[in-house]
Amino acid sequence: MKKEVFKHIACGETLPIKNIHAVSVSMPTLQDVIDYEEHTPEILEKIKSAYPRFILHPYLKILAKYIKEKYSVCDNYEVVLLSSQEAVKIVSDKYFIYNKIDIDEPFGVILVIKGTTQLQKVLTFIQHVGCNLSSRFAQDYLYKVKIIDTIHKEELEDEKTATFTLKNTLAKAYNQPIENIGLAPSGMNAIYSVVRGLKKIQEKSNRTILVQLGWLYLDTMNIVEHHYDRTKKFLDISNLDIVEEFLEKNGLNVSAIITEIPTNPLIQSVDVKRLRQLCDKYNIPLVIDATLATPYNLNLKPYADILVESLTKFACGNADVLMGAVILNENFKISHMQGEFFKHLDMVYIKDIQRLAYEIKGYEKRVKKISANTKKLIKYFKQNPLIDRIYYCCNEENKKNYEIAMIDDNSYSGLISVTFKKDFRKIYDNLNFAKGPSLGTEFTLLMPYVYLAHYDYISCKKGQEFLKKINLPIDLLRISVGTENIEDIINEFKRVESLIS
Template sequence: MMTSGLGRFALGRPFPDREHAVCVSLPTVRDLVGYEEKDPRVLETMASGYPRFVRHRRIVQLIDYLDRKSGEDGMTRFLVSDQEACEEAILYCSADQARVIRETGFSSLLVPKGTDQSERVSMFLQHSGIGISSRRAEDVLLREGQIQSAESTTLMDDPAGLVREIIAKAHGPEIFPEDVLLGSSGANAFYALFREASKQAESSGKDLWIRLGWLYLDTIEVMDLLAGETVQIDDPRDCGKVEAIFNEYGPRIAGIVTEFPTNPLMQACDLQRIRSLCEKWNSLLVVDPTMTSPKNAKVSGLADVIVNSLTKYAGCEGDVMMGSLVFPSGSDRGRKLLEGTASRLCPPYRGDLLRMAEQIPLYNDFIENANHSLPHVVSFLEGHSKVKAVYWAYQSSNQGNFEELAGPDRPGCVASFEVDGSFKDFYDNLPMLKSPSFGTRFSLCCPYVYLAHYKLIKSETGLEELKRAGLSPFLCRLSVGTEQPDQIIDAVDEGLRALEQ
């Protein structure tokens, strides 16, 4: 039976109604602010949430169990994929008071409570994706007799092989399963890649990286942490600015990281032109096509490495985290990173692979359904008097850049928009799941800037930074599911009618 994201959902309700759901309902602006400001009223309703931002209840239970078992007091325990990842966290967070304990299948990182070190480690785990999954925590609790049952999934011999096969086909006929690496999340995939890429680039005297477009928060943070120097170009379509930077710094430029199209403004660069610049200066081109899916945005003929969050589209039932990296055989720059990157990745937990293998067969049909539905919703939004801006892959300001690679009618499931009127009135009255994430079979609306960049909203300098990037604090990112387009439109229309009263 299909789960619909249309309707009104209580604060803190996990979505879907499964133990390891990655979406959680934030139905009002008051709840949204409470979530960001860690209001106990909001946080106490949440047994789960987007995993790198909210500790799943199974992870909380396992931490409590391990603390009781060891008699540990005065230390904050983080559950990390392995000892090497713990050592990375200690190094990058300057956590000189931290201790590492090897557990069975993972490691504990203990940091003094209430310290700056603890806060830094917490943020590092979020951005790098090195924490363990809730399914691993659940299986440990079951093994230790702390819970009575765990999720049941269909067993198969090689779930990773199935995932790699489907993802390789999505990228195009030139990509094969052996070109695909899997990580525990999209963030971890990028972190592992960028650690290896920045290290190799530095050894070659290349220390300057270009962020082309306003990239996802974790990508920004990882680049700031690991890169020697970064240059930010807010509008990825400004090829003139990219060329000017190459003309000035060419030999130093290690590479370009971009999304195609970007999250959340759906801006698409002239990727062929960017590729030519990278070829001229022997710079790496890393492209993330997650917003519309690599099945739609065919970038593997131009990118040296493709980063993709499989939590979206592939994990369309909304309860598994995973990421992939694709290394096209035609790119020597990319291929020389493959082995080193593989050694740095946190591999997906087998329970997550089994769950992904259950739902990834829905991948192609879900994308085709989204490709059909989204244009109807966009047409409604563009024609509504209370909508002042709409952003999607085929927006005219992209000047055909997206269509050149994707072809016609391949927009994926996401359109972002701004309302003309009170954001609060629209948001509070919208009868739809309001949550992080996208690319699910159930429709949802994400208050993107609130969730990804709340700190910027809280300061004048932050608001100026958002303004330069063309980002309204009140931007809504809509992800269409498999409900009928007319039903999705009716739900959005109900929210917009609140602006007319």
């Protein structure tokens, strides 16, 4: 009998396990996910920490309480912490919040009246734009004032060389000058900064429309809608004919086109060569979120004006740093405008930079191993009787779009999404991989994507009809393939296959 390598991970355990800075959390059953989305008290008791933009980190809760006591803040107010004073200004101006108490701290603090819709709007906006205060900053602050007595032990790059190491690695990977690399405290803050920069440039012209190509990540779409009154969405990325028809009439009014290559979670790609030609024809900047592609699988330098990457994912590989990057392409004329895009990037805490600078040294090797594992796992899935449909970056539907940009024939994005012929809940509950939000980890990580990203659609008939219209299956399992022995990964799926069949 084969040894079971993967074990059940209890609900609420951090992913990675026992790491206070983890950005993922174990949700081992579908009911755990549903209870989390419905804010069931029992599940919230278990889940102390999760993806930092969605769940307030325990250290930030303690720090907020400390600030409230330090400045004698009235109980009617909620203390909200942000990454910087600049972030405070942005949120305060947007929601007309002006603190009556002078708070002198090396991070951002705003006071919002409890029990108001304003508070929820503020928290949602912070989630979208990714200006959360770093858990490492909170840890160091609390340790300094003797509220906590331990610092999480981890490998860090030297403070003097960390920023250069991180930026230089990205510059070489993307084949860009180092000055064209900008760092952000999250991938969403990187997107936010690009959109703000485009908006600022557009104010000097008549280009007031932003085109969204594909069903993008939830918060990317929210940021676009926040900043552009005029947006045009083309959810079917395989049909560039309708995009071309739109541009024939409106091309000179388009501020930018934003897309993901490949998309999350259906792992689809636009015909990037044709899209670039359309952008050139109408002088439109092309923004590509290349998080899933990584610079080691797809060469997007000939096509994108601006690239954005969530470094939290494959660049980190350990799901314990929240960070993002903006990469301006030297090939295109927009590259000289670093100031307009980089000035909107929020501050990144040095300890986060040190941690990621240490982890990014294994970036290329990690991606190559994950890519090789992905190829073999897809081959297994094609003969697995439980699998209904497989979504992956080199499938026949997408291959023609990748041939231009693929580094080599063996480049596979480390993400696979699948649907099943048998009961989704039973399969999900019985798989013993790590299960929770995020991706790009060295450990295989599963996520019931639609349940966690679009539960509001699942919970109503109209929403379900919309998901069907855009061909996003409710019972979709997104698999972030890890670097473990591929035979062990396959054997875990085989175990559940024999259990369910």
